[in-house]
Amino acid sequence: MLFSVAAHATRIKDIARLEGVRDNQLVGYGLVVGLNGSGDSASTQFTVQSLVNMMERLGVTVDRDQVKVDNVAAVIVTAQLPPFARAGSTIDVLVSSVGDSENLAGGTLLMTPLRGPDGNTFAVAQGPLVVGSLAFGGEAAKVQTNHPTVGRIPGGALVEREVPFALGDLQSLTYRLKNADFTTMSRMNLAVNTAFGPETAAAVDGGTLRVKIPAAFAGRTVDFVAALESLDVVPDSLARIVVNERTGTIVMGEDVRISTVAVSHSNLSLVISESAQVSQPNAFGEGKTVVVPDTGIEVSEQDSSLVVMKRGVSIGDVAGALNAIGATPRDLIAIFQAIKAAGALHAELVIL
Numbered sequence: 001m002l003f004s005v006a007a008h009a010t011r012i013k014d015i016a017r018l019e020g021v022r023d024n025q026l027v028g029y030g031l032v033v034g035l036n037g038s039g040d041s042a043s044t045q046f047t048v049q050s051l052v053n054m055m056e057r058l059g060v061t062v063d064r065d066q067v068k069v070d071n072v073a074a075v076i077v078t079a080q081l082p083p084f085a086r087a088g089s090t091i092d093v094l095v096s097s098v099g100d101s102e103n104l105a106g107g108t109l110l111m112t113p114l115r116g117p118d119g120n121t122f123a124v125a126q127g128p129l130v131v132g133s134l135a136f137g138g139e140a141a142k143v144q145t146n147h148p149t150v151g152r153i154p155g156g157a158l159v160e161r162e163v164p165f166a167l168g169d170l171q172s173l174t175y176r177l178k179n180a181d182f183t184t185m186s187r188m189n190l191a192v193n194t195a196f197g198p199e200t201a202a203a204v205d206g207g208t209l210r211v212k213i214p215a216a217f218a219g220r221t222v223d224f225v226a227a228l229e230s231l232d233v234v235p236d237s238l239a240r241i242v243v244n245e246r247t248g249t250i251v252m253g254e255d256v257r258i259s260t261v262a263v264s265h266s267n268l269s270l271v272i273s274e275s276a277q278v279s280q281p282n283a284f285g286e287g288k289t290v291v292v293p294d295t296g297i298e299v300s301e302q303d304s305s306l307v308v309m310k311r312g313v314s315i316g317d318v319a320g321a322l323n324a325i326g327a328t329p330r331d332l333i334a335i336f337q338a339i340k341a342a343g344a345l346h347a348e349l350v351i352l
Contacts, residue, residue: 012175012188013229016209019174020165024081026122026157030112032073032095032104032129039073040099047074047099054110073101077112077125079157087162090155093125097149104151105131114157125157168221173211173228180207183236191231239347241336246352248329250336253347261344 031050032039040047047069055062079093095109107129114123129151177184185203192201192211201211217224239255339345 009232009234011229012191012231012233015179015184015233015235016175016177016188018225019176021083021167023083024116024122024163026079026081026114026116028077028112028114028125029098030075030077030095030125031110032075032097032101032107033071033110034106034108035071035073035101035104036106037070038101038103038105039071040069040101042069044069044074044099047072050074073097073104073107074099075104075109077109077114077157079114079123079125081116081122081159081163083163083165085159085162087159089159091123091157091159093153093156095129095151095153101149103131103148104129105148107151109153109156120161122161122163123157123159125153127153127156129153167225168219170221171213173213173221173225175209175211177207177209179235179237180205181236181238182206184233185209187236188233191233192228195231196228240350241345241347242350242352243333243336244352245330245333248333250329250332256345256347258339258346259344261339261342 029050031047031054042048048064048067051069051072052062052064052067074097075095076098077093077095079091081091085091093109093114095104097104109126109129111124111126113121114125116122130153131148131151175188177188185206185208188209189201189203192209193199196214199212200214201209203209211228213221213224217227237253237255239257240253241256242251243249333351336345336349337351340349
């Protein structure tokens with residue numbers, strides 16, 4: 001299928017982000033308990049060691065050789081710390097098994113510190129898992145739906161440390177385009193200066209815009225950011241064709257253009273079949289019965305047609321011309337590659 005992507009105005013908040021306002025990744029190692037015999041096996045040494053260490057911290061002395069972890073699973077806990085998250089707020093966590101546990105359903109995550117890249121603890125996770133799957137079976141059969149070794153805890157982590165970011169103390173803001181482009185940056189710069197006055201914004205490069213906070217918004221940085229991010233900008237993009245050879249998917253942008261080119265398309269079908277024939281000697285004759293292979297080859301080729309596409313045609317003309325010669329999506333991938341090799345395709349060809 002071919003889709004045409006039309007250019008429409010988009011809010012600044014959808015194409016750019018404010019520098020410093022972003023998520024932060026957290027990770028931690030913990031234990032899930034309360035499993036119904038679906039935990040890690042005794043051969044998973046780090047689970048046994050973790051359980052023994054935890055029991056000793058709780059004041060319980062245990063013999064390592066006597067510990068069974070059938071109802072315990074070692075897990076990695078991950079989370080995203082959103083911007084402006086304050087101490088005491090909660091965030092969702094994802095719990096994934098790292099041992100040989102087969103099912104985390106019904107388990108409870110014990111208190112697990114979640115650390116950032118700097119090693120500091122920013123949140124602590126604990127609570128019952130929501131797995132949303134099942135896995136049952138015996139020696140000869142097993143039934144499983146979804147993925148039973150990964151679960152979530154909605155609101156399962158309590159934020160303990162805040163990421164410092166004083167938005168109200170800033171005198172200027174820096175915006176970065178998600179997809180750097182000089183044309184889009186120029187339009188964004190013009191839109192901000194038109195709305196808030198000249199010299200409010202200045203484009204640093206194709207992906208960075210520096211914005212001064214106007215005097216009218218002094219002390220009201222949040223209001224200024226809200227007003228700025230609601231401005232409409234028409235983003236520009238490279239002419240690009242994206243093809244996925246595995247699925248036969250083709251997506252073309254509206255700015256795709258080609259030079260005058262003639263395209264001939266022909267389907268070649270090659271069928272090779274193998275069969276066996278039995279060769280027997282005459283009655284009362286000497287010899288042995290043998291199997292003789294027989295290979296059949298059939299080649300068929302459909303009538304080809306030559307279509308001339310004129311210079312500067314639009315995506316609709318390209319689609320219509322290629323459909324006229326009966327090209328399938330997988331054929332179109334080969335056709336676009338050939339047009340690109342001929343130097344007639346004025347677009348970036350991305351093959352996934």
